[in-house]
Amino acid sequence: MLDLTGKLLIAMPGMGDPRFEHSVVFLCSHTDKGAMGLIINKPAQDVTLSDLLEQLNITADPSESGPEPGKASVHFGGPVEGARGFVLHTPEYESALHSMQVSADFSMTATLDILEDIAHGQGPEQALMMLGYAGWGPGQLENEIVMNGWLTTEADQELVFATKDDAKWAAALKSLGVDPLTLSASAGHA
Secondary structure, X not given: OOOOOOEEEEEOOOXXXXXXXXXXXXXXXXXXXXXXXXXXOOEEEEEEHXXXXXXXXXXXXXXXXXXXXXXXXXXXXXXXXXEEEEEEEOOOOXXXXXEEEOOOOOEEEOOOHHHHHHHOOOOOOOEEEEEXXXXXXXXXXXXXXXXXXXXXXXXXXXXXXXXOHHHHHHHHHHHOOOOHHHOOOOOOOO
């Protein structure tokens, strides 16, 4: 079986699901039981990390170094369980409760302690906070790839964490040598 864990999915034009239009999805898990990923290029509307911290009664320590929670955006991670939080981050950070190492360059934590650590300047060097996730049942993702719904590429920290959200889709395509302007919405079969 093809294992795409730790790779990026790049939505093709014309995939048919507007929630995934121009999406780049980091795959946290891909097994014969299905797949789970996080959309990394769609900021949530009107939600910041400081809003979430306030809702969870976590007080940020402004004297600590690190990203300012008020400036950090929260992303729409996908249409499943939209109230559940996930943090995709660099692997030097490990939650006291549970972090899942996805690859040599990425880990994912879905426990509250990572937000407390971020608020106190003790979180990961680089991170993206998501609400919700994208999920596929057994064989569903493979079928969508065969039907020209997704391209796949390697994930790198520069693209995931440092590239602006509105440039990630084109940057992911360019990492494959594909010009976004040349893409067609229809599949071709020779």
